[in-house]
Amino acid sequence: MNENEIQLKVQALVDGELTGREAEELRDRLETDAGLKEFYERLTAVRELMAGAELPRTLPESGDFHWSQISKAIECEERQAKHMARPASGANWLLRWVFPLAGIACLMLLLTLQQTRNPNLSIPLGSDHELELSIDDLDVMTFNTGDDNMSVVWLDYTINLQQDEIDLWLD
Amino acid sequence: MPEEPAYSSAEEPQLVEWAKSGDMQAFEELVARYRDRIYVRAYSIMRNETLAVDLSQNAWVKAWQRLDQFHGEASFPTWLSRIVTNLCLDELRRQKRARMDSIEAMEETTGPVENRMEVETVDPVEGLSRRELRERIDAALAKLSDKHRTVIVLYEFEQIEYREIAEKMGTSIGTVMSRLFYARKRMASLLKETLKRDGLIE
Numbered sequence: 001m002n003e004n005e006i007q008l009k010v011q012a013l014v015d016g017e018l019t020g021r022e023a024e025e026l027r028d029r030l031e032t033d034a035g036l037k038e039f040y041e042r043l044t045a046v047r048e049l050m051a052g053a054e055l056p057r058t059l060p061e062s063g064d065f066h067w068s069q070i071s072k073a074i075e076c077e078e079r080q081a082k083h084m085a086r087p088a089s090g091a092n093w094l095l096r097w098v099f100p101l102a103g104i105a106c107l108m109l110l111l112t113l114q115q116t117r118n119p120n121l122s123i124p125l126g127s128d129h130e131l132e133l134s135i136d137d138l139d140v141m142t143f144n145t146g147d148d149n150m151s152v153v154w155l156d157y158t159i160n161l162q163q164d165e166i167d168l169w170l171d
Numbered sequence: 172m173p174e175e176p177a178y179s180s181a182e183e184p185q186l187v188e189w190a191k192s193g194d195m196q197a198f199e200e201l202v203a204r205y206r207d208r209i210y211v212r213a214y215s216i217m218r219n220e221t222l223a224v225d226l227s228q229n230a231w232v233k234a235w236q237r238l239d240q241f242h243g244e245a246s247f248p249t250w251l252s253r254i255v256t257n258l259c260l261d262e263l264r265r266q267k268r269a270r271m272d273s274i275e276a277m278e279e280t281t282g283p284v285e286n287r288m289e290v291e292t293v294d295p296v297e298g299l300s301r302r303e304l305r306e307r308i309d310a311a312l313a314k315l316s317d318k319h320r321t322v323i324v325l326y327e328f329e330q331i332e333y334r335e336i337a338e339k340m341g342t343s344i345g346t347v348m349s350r351l352f353y354a355r356k357r358m359a360s361l362l363k364e365t366l367k368r369d370g371l372i373e
Contacts, residue, residue, distance in 0.1 A: 042290040055309040
């Protein structure tokens with residue numbers, strides 16, 4: 001252990017941050033090393049001088065003004081928090097429910113029109129067929145099987161959010 | 172009509188409970204009781220009146236927002252003091268990023284301390300009032316670099332242990348010990364100079 005390390009250990013001892021065996025060993029050494037003992041005493045004196053020596057000060061503005069600034073800032077932050085919470089929940093609701101429902105409605109309308117307006121489709125109704133529809137936010141694929149009297153509809157809806165919208169929600 | 176609580180005579184825990192339930196007047200009373208104390212801590216670290224006032228205000232706003240996180244493990248003013256200290260450390264980090272503090276980087280003592288770190292003997296002088304001594308200590312603190320002053324304020328005044336200071340300052344315990352040591356050495360030297368200059372010691 002070099003001299004600097006010993007000095008830092010002495011400081012830790014003065015500060016009560018050195019405990020156990022290390023502290024005991026250092027205390028033993030202080031008894032036999034006059035130079036180190038003197039160093040310990042100087043450090044202790046500086047520490048005692050500093051303890052509780054923070055200069056008391058008074059806020060350089062009136063208490064009323066200080067409070068008015070604090071209360072204004074609190075009100076402002078609370079208003080902002082409310083303001084931010086409102087569009088976030090609205091957007092959330094819109095994205096979760098309205099868009100997918102609108103997609104399904106479009107699909108149903110399309111299928112209805114397809115069957116009522118053009119009954120003589122080139123695709124024989126007795127055979128299996130697929131119909132694919134693609135719009136910006138919604139991919140739809142249907143599979144009809146006349147034999148089983150069944151239609152399967154796949155909806156692939158990907159929420160593509162901007163990062164700032166996500167941050168807004170997380171806030 | 173329910174009687175309004177007597178805020179000025181209420182005990183601190185009661186005021187905190189009222190404030191937690193949204194009572195702004197109870198919070199205002201807490202601000203009135205501790206505003207100077209919070210300002211002093213901010214000023215000790217920042218050494219700038221305007222910044223210290225702003226950071227004190229921010230600390231009170233944060234305290235209001237986080238009141239439900241206060242469970243009384245420490246006293247209320249200690250909890251507040253930690254909030255303002257953290258805000259000051261954030262501000263110092265922001266300032267450092269802004270100015271790429273090269274001068275302070277040169278002064279910084281992060282590795283082994285100087286070969287022989289003698290600490291001056293400073294004897295408090297009889298006849299020098301506590302206030303006068305504090306003023307001299309305050310003047311000496313103002314001459315330290317941000318990093319050295321911060322570590323000494325956190326340790327001596329805020330009474331935070333090495334490990335926690337290291338966490339708050341984003342550095343190692345060894346660096347904290349080294350900075351604290353350097354800061355004390357400087358303080359002793361500066362105080363000795365000022366006391367000599369004033370003819371209070373030979």
